Amino acid sequence: MSIQSIATGRARPWLLPAGWLLVTAVVANQPSLGLDAFWTRQIVLVCLSALLVSGLNLSLGWAGELNMGLPAMYAVGAYLTAYLSSKVFNDLAVCLVLSAVAAIVVGLLAGVPGLRLGGWMLAVCTFLLVGLIPVTLQVIPTSILGGQSGFVGIPRPRLFGHPLREEAFYAVVVVVTALWFALYRNAVKSPFGDSLLVLQHGPVLAPSLGLSRYRLKLTTYALASVPIGVAGSLFAYNDRFVAPESLGLHLILLTLVALIIAGRRSIYAIFVGVVVVQYLNNLSTEFDEWSDVAFGAFLVIGGLAFGGGIAGLARRVARRFIPVATAHAGAGAGAVPDLSGADLRLDAVRKTFGGVHAVADVSLLARAGQITALIGPNGSGKTTTLNLISGLQRPTAGRILLGDRDLTRLPAIQVARCGVARTFQTPAIPIELTVLDAVAAGRIQRRPISLLSTMLRSPKYRRVVRENREAAAQWLAVVGLSPVAGEPAAAMALGTRRMIELARALCADPSLLLLDEVASGLDRDEVEELATVLRKVRDAGATVILVEHNFSLVRSLADHVVVLAEGAVLTDGDPRTIAEHPEVLERFLGTGAGVSGTTLQEGRRA
Amino acid sequence: MSTAVFAGLSTGAIYTLIAIGYNVTLTSAGVLNFAYANTLVLGGFIALSATGWGLPLPLILLTCAAICTLVSVGVERAAIRFLPSGGHAELITTLGAGTAITAVTVLIWGPDPQRLALYEQHPIDLLGGRVVPNNLVLIALPVVFGVGLHLLIRGTRFGLTSRAQAFDREATMLRGVNVRWLSIGAFAITGAFAGLVGPFVLVSTAASPWLAITIALKGFVVLALGGLGSQLGAVVAGFLLGLVESLVALWIGPFYGDYSVFVVFVLVLLLRPQGLFGSRRLRLV
Numbered sequence: 001m002s003i004q005s006i007a008t009g010r011a012r013p014w015l016l017p018a019g020w021l022l023v024t025a026v027v028a029n030q031p032s033l034g035l036d037a038f039w040t041r042q043i044v045l046v047c048l049s050a051l052l053v054s055g056l057n058l059s060l061g062w063a064g065e066l067n068m069g070l071p072a073m074y075a076v077g078a079y080l081t082a083y084l085s086s087k088v089f090n091d092l093a094v095c096l097v098l099s100a101v102a103a104i105v106v107g108l109l110a111g112v113p114g115l116r117l118g119g120w121m122l123a124v125c126t127f128l129l130v131g132l133i134p135v136t137l138q139v140i141p142t143s144i145l146g147g148q149s150g151f152v153g154i155p156r157p158r159l160f161g162h163p164l165r166e167e168a169f170y171a172v173v174v175v176v177t178a179l180w181f182a183l184y185r186n187a188v189k190s191p192f193g194d195s196l197l198v199l200q201h202g203p204v205l206a207p208s209l210g211l212s213r214y215r216l217k218l219t220t221y222a223l224a225s226v227p228i229g230v231a232g233s234l235f236a237y238n239d240r241f242v243a244p245e246s247l248g249l250h251l252i253l254l255t256l257v258a259l260i261i262a263g264r265r266s267i268y269a270i271f272v273g274v275v276v277v278q279y280l281n282n283l284s285t286e287f288d289e290w291s292d293v294a295f296g297a298f299l300v301i302g303g304l305a306f307g308g309g310i311a312g313l314a315r316r317v318a319r320r321f322i323p324v325a326t327a328h329a330g331a332g333a334g335a336v337p338d339l340s341g342a343d344l345r346l347d348a349v350r351k352t353f354g355g356v357h358a359v360a361d362v363s364l365l366a367r368a369g370q371i372t373a374l375i376g377p378n379g380s381g382k383t384t385t386l387n388l389i390s391g392l393q394r395p396t397a398g399r400i401l402l403g404d405r406d407l408t409r410l411p412a413i414q415v416a417r418c419g420v421a422r423t424f425q426t427p428a429i430p431i432e433l434t435v436l437d438a439v440a441a442g443r444i445q446r447r448p449i450s451l452l453s454t455m456l457r458s459p460k461y462r463r464v465v466r467e468n469r470e471a472a473a474q475w476l477a478v479v480g481l482s483p484v485a486g487e488p489a490a491a492m493a494l495g496t497r498r499m500i501e502l503a504r505a506l507c508a509d510p511s512l513l514l515l516d517e518v519a520s521g522l523d524r525d526e527v528e529e530l531a532t533v534l535r536k537v538r539d540a541g542a543t544v545i546l547v548e549h550n551f552s553l554v555r556s557l558a559d560h561v562v563v564l565a566e567g568a569v570l571t572d573g574d575p576r577t578i579a580e581h582p583e584v585l586e587r588f589l590g591t592g593a594g595v596s597g598t599t600l601q602e603g604r605r606a
Numbered sequence: 607m608s609t610a611v612f613a614g615l616s617t618g619a620i621y622t623l624i625a626i627g628y629n630v631t632l633t634s635a636g637v638l639n640f641a642y643a644n645t646l647v648l649g650g651f652i653a654l655s656a657t658g659w660g661l662p663l664p665l666i667l668l669t670c671a672a673i674c675t676l677v678s679v680g681v682e683r684a685a686i687r688f689l690p691s692g693g694h695a696e697l698i699t700t701l702g703a704g705t706a707i708t709a710v711t712v713l714i715w716g717p718d719p720q721r722l723a724l725y726e727q728h729p730i731d732l733l734g735g736r737v738v739p740n741n742l743v744l745i746a747l748p749v750v751f752g753v754g755l756h757l758l759i760r761g762t763r764f765g766l767t768s769r770a771q772a773f774d775r776e777a778t779m780l781r782g783v784n785v786r787w788l789s790i791g792a793f794a795i796t797g798a799f800a801g802l803v804g805p806f807v808l809v810s811t812a813a814s815p816w817l818a819i820t821i822a823l824k825g826f827v828v829l830a831l832g833g834l835g836s837q838l839g840a841v842v843a844g845f846l847l848g849l850v851e852s853l854v855a856l857w858i859g860p861f862y863g864d865y866s867v868f869v870v871f872v873l874v875l876l877l878r879p880q881g882l883f884g885s886r887r888l889r890l891v
Binding site: 064065066113114116117119120121123124125127128129131132135138139249253256260289290291292293295296297298299300301302303304306 | 638684685688689690694695696697698699701702703704705706707708709710712713819820823826827830859861862864865867868871872875876879
């Protein structure tokens with residue numbers, strides 16, 4: 001398998017758009033094929049609910065935050081369209097666009113204060129907004145929005161000056177829904193969607209890849225408002241009547257139930273979820289009192305098991321029929337591109353927690369094109385030092401310089417963008433990404449693509465994504481993981497996940513690479529491979545800092561060793577000197593250095 | 607003016623009663639039980655039936671407390687016990703449990719608001735305003751229970767383990783504390799609490815099943831304003847929010863009370879996310 005073929009991914013890329021176009025064309029033409037009013041209405045309602053569920057899925061499934069403000073955004077779209085079309089200017093396209101914009105504004109109103117804290121805070125903040133709908137309708141004069149009794153007299157829609165007949169409006173609803181789902185699919189099946197999966201992994205990984213959690217969430221949140229506002233607008237035109245009763249808690253519950261059935265981060269399965277809920281809802285007019293009990297109970301069960309839903313089930317079935325590659329080729333196949341390293345200088349860096357000095361006045365110099373090992377017993381401040389360099393923690397005093405750049409006070413995102421990449425003691429691999437995409441995630445911040453470009457699959461988007469995937473494929477070849485490029489990354493064995501993390505860090509073209517116990521848990525062969533890769537990386541010019549317990553590996557790899565003890569530098573020098581340093585021997589190497597780890601040949605420089 | 611102050615204090619008291627309940631499960635079980643407000647309203651409705659049977663007041667309250675305890679423990683078993691760690695699943699499950707409880711309430715007692723009377727209510731003049739005795743009871747309740755629960759948390763083994771759990775759940779488990787029982791205990795306590803105070807709340811507001819969602823949300827605002835985990839904060843913040851809402855409604859217009867609650871919440875989120883009395887340690891994320 002060549003690097004190109006790994007990077008390109010799926011064969012027959014035209015199949016999906018063509019299929020979607022066909023489905024849309026068939027469904028949009030149904031009235032002429034003889035659907036009665038009942039079924040036409042059912043399909044319109046399915047489309048509207050699907051728009052709502054996709055909005056909720058973006059915020060809950062992809063951004064991981066429950067947005068209860070859905071009825072508020074829906075109401076804004078509906079009322080704006082009602083008002084504009086009956087009193088100002090009746091044009092469907094204008095109303096759709098303005099409703100989407102208004103929904104974004106309202107969504108952000110509750111989202112901006114709530115998103116930073118997230119969780120319950122966001123849920124309640126947006127929920128309060130829903131409580132303001134009836135109040136607002138009473139504050140605004142009845143002559144404008146119709147007050148509590150609802151808005152009547154919405155005209156039939158017009159589009160570019162032409163009145164739309166029943167069938168034409170139906171077709172518009174179907175086409176708009178299909179179009180949105182295409183955009184939604186493009187938005188999430190992209191580096192943008194990948195970075196949202198990175199986000200789900202927790203608070204540390206995203207910033208260390210240079211991705212801003214808050215910005216990502218806010219963008220997703222704004223995007224999630226669009227289909228909700230659009231659905232509100234279409235709803236007003238469809239019913240030609242908007243009543244406040246339909247805009248409450250019940251709407252959230254129905255949407256939530258449909259989403260749980262469809263599955264977290266689902267796309268097409270949303271339609272299945274919506275159809276199921278609509279069927280139940282049509283039934284429940286017969287035993288109305290019980291429906292809320294059932295929906296409540298379903299949320300309890302579904303909330304506990306919220307996961308793949310229908311979409312996950314389909315994926316699992318599909319996976320059974322696709323052969324799984326497990327072969328593991330040896331490392332060293334690919335060529336390593338040049339990495340422009342920069343010297344890292346720590347100048348009397350200190351970190352105190354309360355009164356404890358975790359790191360006390362550490363000064364060190366890590367040169368470009370060299371591997372600097374940081375060794376020391378547990379609790380000697382190695383990982384803290386790495387965290388201080390990568391910006392995850394702020395030093396209490398001292399200076400950190402990368403080349404000429406001062407990293408001392410920079411947050412992790414900025415540090416990552418300066419070309420610092422790292423791995424973690426426990427490999428941080430986001431779920432649902434393939435090995436290739438997990439590695440390419442290291443590059444997302446290097447070439448930002450606008451969300452609009454992403455959704456429209458612009459030429460720039462295609463070029464950037466192709467280049468990123470090629471780079472990722474090249475690094476996969478270097479670490480010997482090409483055969484598993486298309487497999488789910490999080491399900492790999494520990495050793496493989498360490499290699500994926502290493503490849504991801506390298507894929508960012510770092511000038512400084514920080515490795516936190518990258519060899520722990522690897523077997524002998526894997527350690528050999530790792531050593532080969534790291535030598536290549538060093539020779540390519542990168543600055544490498546290696547925190548390691550395996551002294552044999554350190555001896556074989558490092559050009560320079562810094563020994564930490566109780567937060568301070570005990571001594572430093574080349575590996576051979578360190579190995580004979582009496583205090584180091586006594587403090588933690590013991591007499592039999594190399595016994596604890598895998599014995600490796602001493603390093604050779606190419 | 608004084609009348610509005612009394613009205614504000616008594617609605618504020620209701621919000622505090624909700625926030626106090628949230629706080630107990632939050633510290634002892636590490637979860638926010640959104641269904642608590644629905645349980646409290648259910649308690650009030652049970653009192654409605656119990657008065658119909660002609661029971662004396664203490665027995666009515668006992669009945670409410672007993673049934674609500676069972677319901678609350680049921681919520682813990684169904685919606686909390688099997689929660690996956692991390693994530694916001696409790697948001698959905700307790701919302702679902704609350705929906706189900708309210709739906710059952712509607713099934714039994716009907717959707718329309720009813721009047722609940724536990725004892726004679728003659729408005730009395732006090733400090734230049736008029737107030738019904740129940741509202742005075744309502745204002746006293748959070749103070750009494752706030753102090754009571756504060757003592758429970760500070761002075762008992764249950765409280766000690768709860769605080770330990772809130773500080774570090776894993777370490778507490780390793781010390782041999784059964785955090786599962788802690789969780790059940792917390793839900794039982796809040797259930798009993800909901801049953802005891804629910805009737806007084808519904809006397810003041812009129813018994814409507816849909817009340818739950820409103821007080822659930824405003825109770826949460828009080829929780830955030832007072833600071834997560836702080837019973838003292840909940841008492842102060844509750845009265846404060848009730849007063850703000852009532853006075854805004856008096857001075858600006860009856861519909862603006864709800865806006866003021868939203869504005870207060872947004873300000874808390876932006877300016878003081880840890881609340882008035884909260885520590886940064888207990889976080890809802």
